Amino acid sequence: MTRIIGIASTALLAVSCLVAAQGRGGQAPSPASQRPPQTATPQTYTAEEIQAGRVRFASECGFCHGRDAAGGETGPDLTRSDLVAADLRGDRISGVVRNGVPQKGMPSFDLSAADLGAIVAFIHDQKANADTLGGGRRSVDVADLQTGNAEEGQKYFSGAGKCSSCHSADGDLAGIGNRFQGLALLQRMLNPRSGRPAPAPAKVLVTLPSGEKIVGPLVSRDEFSITMTDTSGARRSWQVGEAEFTVDDPLSAHYDQLGKYTDANMRNVFAYLQTLR
Amino acid sequence: MRGMRFSMRFLYGLILVIGLAALALAQGVTPAAMLKPSADVWLTYHGDYTGKRHSTLSQITPANVTQLKEIWRFQAGQQQIKGTPILVDGVIYITSPDNLWAIDARTAQELWHYTHPRNNAFHIGHRGVAVYKDSVYLTTPDAHLIAFNAKDGKMKWDVIIADARKGYWSTNAPLVVGNHVMVGVSGDFDNLPGQLKSIDADTGKTQWIFYSTPPPGVSEPQSGGATGGQMWMTGTYDPELNLVYVGTGNPTPVLNGPVRPGDNPWTCSIVALNPDTGKLVWGFQVSPHDTHDWDAAEVPVLVDGDFNGTPRKMVMQASRNGYFFVLDRTNGKNLLTKPFAAVNWAKEIDKDGRPIPDPAKEPSRDGVLVAPDESGGTNYRSPSFDPATGLFIVSAHDSYGVYFFKPDHGAYGWAGADYGVGGRSFLRAIDYKTGSIVWSHSIGDGAGSAGVLTTATGLTFTGDLPGNLMALRTSDGTTLWHAPIGRVGNSPITYQLDGKQFLVVGAGSSLVAFALP
Numbered sequence: 001m002t003r004i005i006g007i008a009s010t011a012l013l014a015v016s017c018l019v020a021a022q023g024r025g026g027q028a029p030s031p032a033s034q035r036p037p038q039t040a041t042p043q044t045y046t047a048e049e050i051q052a053g054r055v056r057f058a059s060e061c062g063f064c065h066g067r068d069a070a071g072g073e074t075g076p077d078l079t080r081s082d083l084v085a086a087d088l089r090g091d092r093i094s095g096v097v098r099n100g101v102p103q104k105g106m107p108s109f110d111l112s113a114a115d116l117g118a119i120v121a122f123i124h125d126q127k128a129n130a131d132t133l134g135g136g137r138r139s140v141d142v143a144d145l146q147t148g149n150a151e152e153g154q155k156y157f158s159g160a161g162k163c164s165s166c167h168s169a170d171g172d173l174a175g176i177g178n179r180f181q182g183l184a185l186l187q188r189m190l191n192p193r194s195g196r197p198a199p200a201p202a203k204v205l206v207t208l209p210s211g212e213k214i215v216g217p218l219v220s221r222d223e224f225s226i227t228m229t230d231t232s233g234a235r236r237s238w239q240v241g242e243a244e245f246t247v248d249d250p251l252s253a254h255y256d257q258l259g260k261y262t263d264a265n266m267r268n269v270f271a272y273l274q275t276l277r
Numbered sequence: 278m279r280g281m282r283f284s285m286r287f288l289y290g291l292i293l294v295i296g297l298a299a300l301a302l303a304q305g306v307t308p309a310a311m312l313k314p315s316a317d318v319w320l321t322y323h324g325d326y327t328g329k330r331h332s333t334l335s336q337i338t339p340a341n342v343t344q345l346k347e348i349w350r351f352q353a354g355q356q357q358i359k360g361t362p363i364l365v366d367g368v369i370y371i372t373s374p375d376n377l378w379a380i381d382a383r384t385a386q387e388l389w390h391y392t393h394p395r396n397n398a399f400h401i402g403h404r405g406v407a408v409y410k411d412s413v414y415l416t417t418p419d420a421h422l423i424a425f426n427a428k429d430g431k432m433k434w435d436v437i438i439a440d441a442r443k444g445y446w447s448t449n450a451p452l453v454v455g456n457h458v459m460v461g462v463s464g465d466f467d468n469l470p471g472q473l474k475s476i477d478a479d480t481g482k483t484q485w486i487f488y489s490t491p492p493p494g495v496s497e498p499q500s501g502g503a504t505g506g507q508m509w510m511t512g513t514y515d516p517e518l519n520l521v522y523v524g525t526g527n528p529t530p531v532l533n534g535p536v537r538p539g540d541n542p543w544t545c546s547i548v549a550l551n552p553d554t555g556k557l558v559w560g561f562q563v564s565p566h567d568t569h570d571w572d573a574a575e576v577p578v579l580v581d582g583d584f585n586g587t588p589r590k591m592v593m594q595a596s597r598n599g600y601f602f603v604l605d606r607t608n609g610k611n612l613l614t615k616p617f618a619a620v621n622w623a624k625e626i627d628k629d630g631r632p633i634p635d636p637a638k639e640p641s642r643d644g645v646l647v648a649p650d651e652s653g654g655t656n657y658r659s660p661s662f663d664p665a666t667g668l669f670i671v672s673a674h675d676s677y678g679v680y681f682f683k684p685d686h687g688a689y690g691w692a693g694a695d696y697g698v699g700g701r702s703f704l705r706a707i708d709y710k711t712g713s714i715v716w717s718h719s720i721g722d723g724a725g726s727a728g729v730l731t732t733a734t735g736l737t738f739t740g741d742l743p744g745n746l747m748a749l750r751t752s753d754g755t756t757l758w759h760a761p762i763g764r765v766g767n768s769p770i771t772y773q774l775d776g777k778q779f780l781v782v783g784a785g786s787s788l789v790a791f792a793l794p
Contacts, residue, residue, distance in 0.1 A: 055397050059418075067466060071694060073570065074652060102764075105723065110355040138694035140681050145641040164571070175299040183696070186644065186679065190698040194760055222721065222743035255699045258646065258677040259619060263637065268648050 037085035039128070044119035053122025056115045061124070064106070069126040069139040078123050079130035080139075090120035142182035145270060153272030156265050163269065166250055169276050177277040186270055190261075191254045194215060202249035204228040206238065218247060290551040303409035306365055307429065308455055312516055316773040319364040322405055322450040322511035325771060327579040329662040331731045332771045336778035337793060338734040342748045342758045345780065345791040349385035353378060358783030359657075359726075360405030360450060363413075364772050365427070369781070370408070371597045371788050374400035374418050374448070379430060382774060385790070389430035393417045398441045399463070402766075404450035404657070407458060409478045414458050416447040422460050422476055434481040438462060438474050441493045444690075445469060450511045451476075452550040454521060457484060461508035461523070465570075468529045471544065472504030475555055485555030489525045489543045501539035501566075505529035506546070510574040515590065518607060520549045520558055522579065522592050526572035532640045532693025533568075540565035545573040547594060547602070549609060560611035564598045565631055568639045569622065569680060569695075570651045571598040578669070580661050584612055584710060593709055595660050595671040597653030598622070600632055601707055615712025617705055618654030619675035622647050631690055640682035640693045650678030650697040654725045659728035659768035661663065661737065663751050668706040668715060670737055670751070672725035676700030700724055706741055706754060716754035728768020730780075738780060740765025746782055746789075762789055 045053075058067045064075030071077035087093045094116055102110035111119070158164040167270050169175050180188055180195075188195035202218040204226060219227040219235055226245050227237040238245070261269075306320055314320050316334060323330055337345065356373040363370045369382045375393040380386060398418035407414040412433060413425045419441040424433040438460055439445035444467030451460040456478040471489035476482070491497040505528040512523035519643045526535060526545035545564035546559055580594045584603065592606035599620035604615040611630025623632035638645050652674065660671035677700070682693035693743030702725040704718040721742030730738045736757070737749040746757040746765055763784035771780050780791040 030354075059397045059400055062466070063399045066691065072466070072691065074697070076696075077694075103723075107357055108355075138681075138686065138691065140694055144642045144681070144683065145644065187696060187698060190646070190677075190679065194696070194698045220743060222741060222745060223719070223747075223756060224745065229701050255701065258699055259621075259648070259675075261646055267643060 037082050038082070038131075039124070040086050041088045042091055043124060045125060049118050049121035050125045052114075053118035053120070053125070056111075057119050060109060060111065060115075061119065066138065069123050070130060077138055079127045084123055084127055087120070087124070090100030090117060092122050093123065140183045145182060145186060145267070146273030148264075148269070150268070150271040150275050152264075153268030153270065155190045156269055157272055161260075161265065161269065166253065173273065173276050175277060177274045181274075185273060186266075189270060189273055190258065190266070192251055193254070199251060202247050202251070205246050205248070206236075207244040209243065218249075220245065295712065305788055307410070311453065311664035317355045317364075317367075319362065319770045320408060321363070321452065321771050322407075323513065323576065323659065326454075326514040326516070328576045328659075329578055329580070329664070329731075330576075330659050330729065331661055331663060331733075332344045332769060334771055334773055334778050335732070335734050336773065337732065337736065337771075337780065339736060339750055339757055341793055342736060344793050345748075345758060345760070346794050347760070347762075348455065348779070348790045348792050350360045350784075350790075351378070351380055351385040351387075351788045353786055353788055355786055356400070357764070357786055358788060359401070359402035359448075359766050360783075361659075361768055362770060362781055362788060363406050363408055364770070365408050367774065369788075370406045370413055370427075371402045372405050372415065372568070373786070374403045375408060376403075377413070377415050377425070377430075379427070380414075382772075382779070385788070386730060391415070391423075391425065391430055391432075393419075393421075396441070398446040401448065403448050407451040409453045409455045409456070409458065412478065414451050414453070414460075414478075416449045416451065416460055418446050418448075420445045420447045420462055421635075422451070422458065422481070424478075424481060436476065436481040436483075436683045438463070439472065439477070443467060443469060447509075449509055452512050452521065452659075453669055454514050457552050459512065459521065459552065461510070463507050463526075465505050465507060465527060465529050465531055467506075468504040468689055470504055471508060473508040473523060473550075473555070475552070485578075486559065486727070487548075487550055489540040489546070489548065490528070490541075499539065499542060500553050501537045501541050501722075503528035503537040503544055504794045505531075506544035506720060507572075507615050508574065509572075510576065512554065513577050513579050514621035515579055515591075515606060518590070519551060519553070520606070521552045522577035522606065523548055523550065524572070524574040524577055524594065524596075527564075527567050527570050527575050530688050530690060530692035531568075532691060532695065533571050533688050534566060534639045535683070536688045536692075538566075541567070545571060545598070546739065547573060547592060547604065547609075551607065551685065561602070561604055561609045561611065562631055563594065563600065563602055564634070566634055567598070568634070568682075569598070569647060569678075571649075571653050573597065574657060575655060576659050577659065579606060580662055580664075580709065580731040582664075582667070582709075591709075593662070593669055595655050595669065595673070595707070597649075597656055598632065599649045599654030601669070601671075601712055602630070603709055603712075604630075613709075613712050614729060615707075616654075617671060617707055617712070617714065618647040618673040619677070620654065627736040640680035640695065642683040644679045644681050646677060646698075647680050648677050651695050651711070652676065652697065652700070656724065658726060661729040661731040662709075662733040663735075663737070665733070665735065666706075666752055667709055668751060669709050670704060670706050670731060672702060672720070672727060672729060672739065673705045673717075674700050674702050675694045676724065702742060704737070704749070704754065706751075718749060718756075727765035727782075730769040730771060738769045738771075738782070740782070746784070746791075760791070763787070
């Protein structure tokens, strides 16, 4: 048996939406049935590849991503991943698996081409299954997140939460409720660094002993050194003591806020952001 | 004549010493050696039975630590080293899932290598081997326990400790007490009872099984229907009390609390067991009714010392739930409960010293913001206790996660969803008498992976998140030395061979040794 992934799943999704709509007495599908990103290019895998991939995936990836690829300890739900949706026969997934994503805690895997191919087949098949069924095991739907009060959220935003000291509803956040929905919006609100796409990195100002100043995006820093990208695009590093540097990371305020939110604050601000369309 | 008699006596003495040494060699690692490990070995996961991960070696000092040089580096496959190397008789045993290498501790020359047949269990990490007499004991991802001849890697026996097809796997470094090889498993992706097995070191036969949650077919109403509570980390042992201390994992289903009402003993607990029978002597639940995946598997560290003016035998744990506990280890009574990392989930500390979960922080349909996140205030990375300063030093994680549960998520395995939304890590020194943080040293964004080793010269070794191995001054946390060797994923060890003190630590998938020139 060969499964065509993409076309088939889209068709099935259309059917399931129709069923859902009828189930609700003919209402149009609400944005609550937040659809996972759609597979960009239809692709086919054999049942043998998918079965081999199920076993390899469970063994190599299942701990973090769940044995069904719908999320496990620490790893995201791959059936709702933009990267998986954009992938064609492993052209994007392979690099992530082979190189890892160290900044997000994902190790690199040294897998044979056959194992990797089977894993890719399984992920795509699971995505097709999840699309068909509407929501993975670990799904968080937009409808689940509608318990906040937008008015209260706005008050917190411009009052106690001090969000308005950096943000404005008709400035940087204009249309945020269109650009992100549901869990993606919540994650971005709580900490843009935990969401996708990744926000701009912090800025570094380096002052060399000569007095020369260099400004650019931060690549990495630790107790002993700092690395940044200069205006020519080259990476440059200095040890502590070789230069003065100051890091400007306005997003760190989001981390500080995590310790201050009540759950009600969080839900209310989320409700308010949803209204910014 | 007197001189002659003296030399005869000396000769007899010499023969006796040689004889004893030969006997010791033939016996390999004896129970007596494990009770008082010498400077030239690292015989158990924690180095000794107390779990202090503290060494009395004194060659490397704050004054000369900056001269440490890399002596050798051993590439152990591709996977990050998470285990503790075991050293006996000049040979280091180091593991990764499905792999065990014996290497020369002086040169890192490979002596033998065992590769387990390919299997489909989780391969997330491995904590190392145990040794006893002339055997090395290895757990495998598919939940076997294999005994090897330490010298040549010849397999002696291979037994199955749990059914991998049901969802059990093992990363465990067994704890050996007498002829008991105590071995735990993992398995919280399925609703499985928590089990710790004692295996006869010589024959591989099962001696006893301790269940932290009821075994199949047994009804214990007080469990609330919970499964789980796996004992996947190596415990500690008090020979005077003849008690083994083990931390138990989270209940299953993991995030679905309503389906398993009550405290769910003995999940998320420190349990004291008799190693000869496997019987529970006492238990202390550090997280009653956990709904956040906070295993209490972290090292139960045994310390003898003063508490509030009274000499005490204590057990201390910095637990994944963000709280630091001091208990009287003779009876499990609580002496102190204090947070060491960001926490917001407990509504009170009850009269028995247990943090009681706030029902409002149980995973919900619309999400709750909880500190710490699922990876916890700390995790399996070892802490260290420094007797000179009374400081308990731990890699702490101030972190936040959003936790969800709705009935659609079911009641099997994970049964919920959670997402980390930010964390920062610190090495923290806790005054065990008060629980207050004496110093806190930033080690980077995200969750730390390196454990801690302290030495009698006032040094603390650990790794930061960007990938530096560091030596800090134990008393105040000041950095004295660092080496950018890559992310440390295990807990450092030290030993002395041929008069030279070695520091050995995992860096990514290699094992690296440092010493003074």
